[in-house]
Amino acid sequence: MTSASPTILLLGSDAALLEGLSQSLGALGYSPKVALGIHDSREIGLGDPPLIVVAASALLVDGSAELLRIPLAPGGALVLYHTTGHPSVVLTPTMQRAVLADLALPLERHRLVALVQHVVERAQATGRRLHDNPPEQVAH
Numbered sequence: 001m002t003s004a005s006p007t008i009l010l011l012g013s014d015a016a017l018l019e020g021l022s023q024s025l026g027a028l029g030y031s032p033k034v035a036l037g038i039h040d041s042r043e044i045g046l047g048d049p050p051l052i053v054v055a056a057s058a059l060l061v062d063g064s065a066e067l068l069r070i071p072l073a074p075g076g077a078l079v080l081y082h083t084t085g086h087p088s089v090v091l092t093p094t095m096q097r098a099v100l101a102d103l104a105l106p107l108e109r110h111r112l113v114a115l116v117q118h119v120v121e122r123a124q125a126t127g128r129r130l131h132d133n134p135p136e137q138v139a140h
Helices: 015-027 038-047 057-068 093-098 109-125
Strands: 007-011 031-035 052-056 077-083 099-105
Touching (some): 007 015, 007 038, 015 031, 015 109, 031 038, 038 052, 038 057, 057 077, 057 093, 077 109, 093 099, 099 109
Parallel strands (some): 007 052
16 A cells, blocks of 8 residues: 555445444544435535445435535545345446445455455556646656
8 A cells, every 4th residue: 555545435324334334444544434415425525535435225216416426536436335134226327327336334354354355466566646646747
């Protein structure tokens, strides 16, 4: 990983689950941020665009378009989750193209960590910067 740790935005209403994920990702050197609503997540994204947004799939019922408006860092990804006992939602074709994975958390937390590592490595390998760098400063 680079010296600047990638921001991972955790979005949903299950505060206990999000706090546990936040602690796990923080222990691995990432910079997790928690938002309980889409409005808060958009404000966080404008200030520090996350490399990955991990969002509750239940938020899609209220408006998937809002979820897609959260700013991402270059090379960023959207990961959805649903909790055990709650089925995954049916995604529209637009959302199917936008979503990297749909996980059952907390059961698949190890898969989430693997996906985060994969996206970070992919962003580094393609030369995408994790934080604000004007295009003229990016080495080709």
